[in-house]
Amino acid sequence: MVVTSQCHGHKVTGLLVGESNVLRYFPKDITEIELQLDHLRIECGLGPHFWKGKPVISDPRLCLWLESKDREGSARRAPVPLAMIPSGANSFIVGPAHLDNGQKEAH
Secondary structure, three states, rough: HHHHEEEOOOOEEEOOOHHHHHHHOOOOOOOOEEEOOEEEEEEEEOOOHHHOOOEEEEHHHHHHHHHHHOOOOOOOOOOEEEEEEEEOEEEEEEEHHHEOOOOOOOO
């Protein structure tokens, strides 16, 4: 699934998953998921807001990792598309999103 970083001003505040992805990939009874970020594996909690119109995964470690991926270091960040690939029960690998049709990797 393709998700995007969520930014507020110059800070990354989480991953915007999207409501259709929530319905497809996240059972309502889970309270946390595991994310693989390069060599780092973290657990992130999912609050009730996640299923009620605000499908955002927020965690300070995730935000720091996302900020470290900003190659331009811009003061005002734009949302970045990322791939979030299921890798087990409530577990996902997060990495760069690749566009279809032979286009370059999204940054």
